[in-house]
Amino acid sequence: MSAGLAIAWAVLGGAFGSHRGRLALSVLAIALGVALGFAVALINEAAIAEFSGGMRSLSGSADLVVRGPRNGFDEALYPRLARDPDIAVASPVVEVDARIAGRDDALRVYGVDAFRAAAVTPALVGTTKDALDLLRPGTVFMSPAAAAWLDVHPGATLRVQSGTHALPLAVAGYVRAESGERFAVMDIAAAQDAFARIGSLSRIDLRLRPGGDAAALRERIVAALPAGLEVATPDDNAALTRRLSRSYRVNLNVLALVALFTGGLLVFSTQALSIVRRRSQFALLRTLGLSRTRLIALLVGEGALVGAAGSLAGLAGGYLLADAVLRVFGADLGAGFFRGVAPDVAFDIRAAAIFAMLGIVAALLGSYLPAREAAAATPAAALKAGDEQHAFARLRSPLPGAVLLTAGAAAAWLPPVGGLPLFGYGAIALLLFGTLLLLPRIAAWVLAAMPRPHAIAPALALEQLRGAPGQAGVSLATTVASVSLMVSMAIMVASFRQSLDDWLLRVLPANVYVRAAAAGDSAYFSVDEQRRLASIDAVARIAFLRTQGIVLEDGQPHVTLLARDLPAADPSAALPLVGTALSLRAGDPPPVYVSEAIVDLYGIRPGARLHLPLDGKQRNFVVAGVWRDYARQQGALVIDRSEYTRITGDATATDAAVWLAPDVTVDEFRRQVDARMPGAARMSIATPGEIRVRSLRIFDRTFAVTYALLAAAIVIGLFGLSSSIGALVLARRREFGMLRHLGLTRRQIAVMLATEGFAVSSIGLAVGLLLGFLMSLILIHVVNRQSFHWGMTLHLPWGSLAALVLALLALALATTVVSARQAMGHDAIRAVKDDW
């Protein structure tokens, strides 16, 4: 064995030999963090790749795409563009999300001109032996994914909904699309007719003549476009889709990194305690001539080995996890952005390298601080008994912690960066690190303030903790980190859930809600159907609503325009306003009420004038108030329905709120609707209670992955708590041996340890609860607001928090008792023979 290897073995061999269990736990913690992060990255990458591939496939060779409101725009634009000398081919498209009969799902149906589409978007053209099928009304071609999903194949009939009517469509074949997108294609004229879109288009795909200048053409087209339309490239559209899901994906990644962080913290506390225990051994090696730098390198190398082993295991585990999730659940991780997308997992070298590096860095950082301290110790002093507390002395200065806390508080006030709450995340990290650095000082303050118990066992426990606040601080680190993360997420989710519940109560004042269809945008109530619904005996009062998607700004996603009856005197009676409504003066334009997301995304404030593209023209409105909306993340606007109908001439409606006549039950109402409305079976009728249950179920599903990732972080944190308590107790078996010699009973030693465990856990819980509360404020008011534009009020889940406190205290006590039994299992005689 070379001298170098011999020294390395002297340093590392002891640790690997005598602390195998705790080292394995560190490796496992890093592996779990890396696995979760890598799996989330792989799943998101796969979903994005599949989605982008699908979009590319559907965009074909289009250079530019003209798009407008979801309900479409005047088709008169098409011939103008088709005649443009710089445009080789213009392909008009109608897009409808048609509700599938018998299901609460919608299928996108594209109406295309097959001859034009063949030259621009061949993926949207059906393949058939009889070319006339491409033009035949009532005939569709399915994408392979849609056919498999609905089990509807050539020769079968696909039933969808238009208005309140059933629309049978004969499946003539498949389209050429190779992606996993689910859709159907039919002739454009047939689609316009079937879905009441006559004279209206959803988009026009443009292919330039060879050598054409896309930028110049784009500029020229934009200048001549009616209001509410925009020109984008297919890449813009793909980027927009990616952007829509970005906040959610980033949040999941951050949560996965939190698991990795708690893993790193566990390595830190394990390494810190292990290094302190071996302090005299290192002092001996230093005395024998081992340099400081070499000792640090060896100890950091020890951490690197843990990190590397954990990272390798984590990458393998992450890949298998991603593969399993994609197979079983698909690529949607809860928020619905990628619902129905089921790609295969692909090993991403870049992501693997990043997460492997993060795993190693987490373990390296966890080892570096204790290693630096061990190397800095004076060998002569470190060789003496009782010098261990010096190892933690460096952690007792409050300055670094205070600086980080101040920086964290300041960062919480900063705006988002590129739509992401990077400073919000930073603020949470700074508060957490600042508190962790202050822990020894906090522990010292609290312990000094505690009265000295009369009984010897708890008195000794208190003395031990007072004498070793640094050690207590290190063992508290994982507890505080996990408790604060747990508490902050619990408060945020409870606040969000309760705010959503309150909001639902507020926005659903009627007895029953009727929608033309449960899904899609192909259904509506005609004026006649509205009259018929209103004339039903069971109805005391009815209010109709029209929704549609419009483009407020080029390059931004559609925002939802809601046209509904608004009481001019008191709009807050119909809308959950945040703040008060602006009083309008004579001569002001009609009012529009914007959701909080519109304020955040477009910077539009009350009092501002807002031009809404309606019926191809910009219409002037004044922003009269801001309202809270949890249903539409990209923003929503409310205008009075009479104003909408006056401007657009569109008197159809998509939803109705119904107040029932006295003593009429919902079942009676349903019976009367069935009897009076021909399309009743295709409508969705729900009570506020049913909508509430459904909404909260969607909420819980959205947060399911969040809970899972958080649970992983918590489990790692609890490993850390158990591990550090166990390590501390086992390290003191010589002390217990001496105390047994002096006449302390086993029970007294158990009481002493239980007191220590209880005191340390209580401090950890108290600090964790307080820090978690502060972090929850940042999650609620900064991270969520900047990520998803949801405002919410604070609600503390007292029951859950109490359960959490009790569970953690029980765990700490159980770990202490188990460790104490182990420690006292050692022979008291042999224990005192060991050197300290």
Place this chain on the structure above:
Amino acid sequence: MIHLDRVSKRFPGPRPRTVLDGITLAIPRGLLVAILGESGVGKSTLLNLIAGLERADAGSVTVAGSELDRLDDDALTRFRREKVGFVFQAFHVLPYLSVARNVGLPLALLGHDRAPAEDRVQAMLAAVGLADRGESMPRELSGGELQRTAIARALVHRPAIVLADEPTGNLDPDSAAGVIGLLRERLHEEGATGVLVTHSRAAAARADRVYTLSASGLDPTSL
């Protein structure tokens, strides 16, 4: 004060070993007795039997009127708490307690009132030459001072016997001589009986009586 009657002790295991075989020893009150012997001959086992930390396989051990074989674990714990003081080779001073608190530990265990206990601790610290080091932490003390702290702790509750296992093993010759002298002086002052197990003939020479333990038994020795 201490009476061992034909005591035997055997350690089981893959290679069972008899370390004490029919040992008989009587130590009167107030004497300091040293037991010399090679490593592994059973000196510490003998001390552990006297402390009630191990039980004899044969024979009986009676200390300060208590027949240890008849006591259960709790009673043995109480016996050690009240009647025995220990001095270890590795000092075993609690690093997180001040010197005074370390010395006062046995009094706290016995539930003595704080004020008289503090007076007694101060008296013991003065007696071992550490009057001004009561508030110091153990890491600030030299090896000799740590062992003097341990002696003060061993005697502070006025035990009937003090058991010292290689108390000079970690000390230089001058400190060792000082510590044994102090131990002897304090034992006589307090009227306690002492058993000193050591390799050091110099240390043993300060005792009132010396025995040598070997495979053939325990024999009186004159140095």
